[in-house]
Amino acid sequence: MVEGRIETFIVSPSEANEPEHQSLCLWIGCYVDYALGESQGGYKTEELPPYAGHFYDLWTYHGEYKNGGHAQYAGNIPDPAAWARASQLLDHMGLFQYQQLLDDFIAFATLNEDMIEELTRSGQELEAIRSFYPFDDRFDALEKESGALHSHLHDWLLQQPWLTVDPALEPLTFNRLKQRVPPHPEQAKRYAANIRRRTAEMHGETIASFLRLRERFGRWGSR
Known part of the structure; x- marks a missing residue:
């Protein structure tokens, strides 16, 4: 293993051989999520295997859609x-x-962002959700016509040179997964830097809010 990079994800035959249970996709998603966690692996996307970060984003899309449609994903x-x-x-x-479906969703969500936010603010959240229904219908039709997306992802993962199926490995658990993702050498330093950055941002927002309040009360006091 090259220091500061993850070059392989290791799974057992239990995950690799059960496409309908989505186990392989779920565990690779967990691998990437743990690796990118700033208080866990502390890696950057470019320090993971090729397209591993892209897989995580696509698997997230799949999961959000399955749980609540494109409206939930947005x-x-x-x-x-x-x-x-x-x-x-x-x-x-x-x-x-x-x-094409995802690109059409992206174009719609980007173009209509203000409209969707206004519907939600005005208590018409159901109308905002319904505006995404055509994309849900297209996704359902595609899965019937072209096969389930999770099956395509399962097959794609098995073709990746960075995926290792270890016949001697027992089915994955979260503790076993953590043992196979050593923290990045800079994890602690990166985590501390992120905390400092967020603290500074929060401090800046607090100061800005205080100044706005002082200006408002100053105007009231001059009346």
Whole structure:
């Protein structure tokens, strides 16, 4: 293993041989999530195997859709960069119909962001959710026509040179996973720097709020 990089993810045959249970996708998602966690692995996306970060973004899209549709995905993951990475992996995998669906969703969510926020603020959240229904219908139709997305992802993972299926390995648990993701050499330093940055941002926001209040009360006092 190259210091400061993760070059392989190791799973057991139990995960690799059960595509319908989605175990392989779930555990690779957990691997990436733990590796990127600033208080856990402390890695950056570019320090993971090729397209591992993209897989995480696409698997997140799949999970959010399955739990609450495209409306939930837009609300829980308001990150156009993550949307774009998911689309890039679909292109890389040759799943062009899924990619077109996701790209159309991205265009719609970006163009109508203000409208959706206004509907939500005005108590018309159901209308905002319904605006995403056409994308949900297209996803359902695609899975029937082209196969479940999680099955495509399972097969793609098995083709990756950075995935190792160890016949001697017992089924994964979270503790076993953690043992296979050593902290990045700079994890503690990066974590401390992120805490300092967030503390400074919070301090700046507090000062800005105080100044706005002082200005407001100053105007009232001059009346």
